[in-house]
Amino acid sequence: MDEGDYKEILDFEVNPSEGAESWLEMIKRLYEQGVREVLLFVADGVIGLEERIKEYFPKADFQSCVVHKVRNTLNKVRTKDRKKIARDLKRIYQASTEKKALRGFEKFKEKWELKYPKVVKSWEQELYKLLIFLKYP
Numbered sequence: 001m002d003e004g005d006y007k008e009i010l011d012f013e014v015n016p017s018e019g020a021e022s023w024l025e026m027i028k029r030l031y032e033q034g035v036r037e038v039l040l041f042v043a044d045g046v047i048g049l050e051e052r053i054k055e056y057f058p059k060a061d062f063q064s065c066v067v068h069k070v071r072n073t074l075n076k077v078r079t080k081d082r083k084k085i086a087r088d089l090k091r092i093y094q095a096s097t098e099k100k101a102l103r104g105f106e107k108f109k110e111k112w113e114l115k116y117p118k119v120v121k122s123w124e125q126e127l128y129k130l131l132i133f134l135k136y137p
Contacts, residue, residue, distance in 0.1 A: 010035060020048035031056045040136065044068040063132040066093045069123075076119055085112065085119075092123075098134045102127075 011029055015022050023046060030038075038060040041053050050062040070089055074082050088111060091104030105127055113120045123130075 018044075018046055020046050020052050023049055024052045027053055027056050040133065042133070061132050061135075062129070064126055064129040066130055069126065069130060073119055073123070077116055081115070085116075088112070089123075092127075093130065095134070098131055101131050101134060 010033065011026050013026055015026075023043070035057075038053075038057045040061045040063060041050075041057075042063045042065055043049055044065045045068070053060055053062060070086065070093070073089065074086060077085055088104075088108045092101050092108060095101035095104055105123065109120050109124065
């Protein structure tokens with residue numbers, strides 16, 4: 001998005017590989033096109049991607065993809081709990097402030113920690129990487 005809130009696609013590629021090296025090619029192309037500052041990258045858990053991005057855009061924030069996190073979470077819980085958990089997770093990632101998101105997480109944790117301790121722990125460990133977008137207007 002530019003200063004006038006105009007959104008523009010700078011690059012697009014269908015790539016059969018999701019490794020950091022294949023993403024690096026796109027990052028290089030952006031840089032070669034003259035892009036010098038990126039505020040935020042959002043990606044799923046590609047190992048090494050954040051480090052490769054920082055080589056070209058050292059000031060960029062890096063956020064884990066909430067959609068991937070929610071999908072992975074819902075695949076790890078019982079079918080009968082999925083709708084309830086999805087609703088409770090929305091209180092975290094749809095919050096308008098970090099404070100509200102953290103409050104949403106605490107409620108999620110209280111409700112589900114005994115039944116799904118690994119799921120809750122996973123969210124707790126990655127929460128800071130899932131809420132970076134909240135520092136932007």
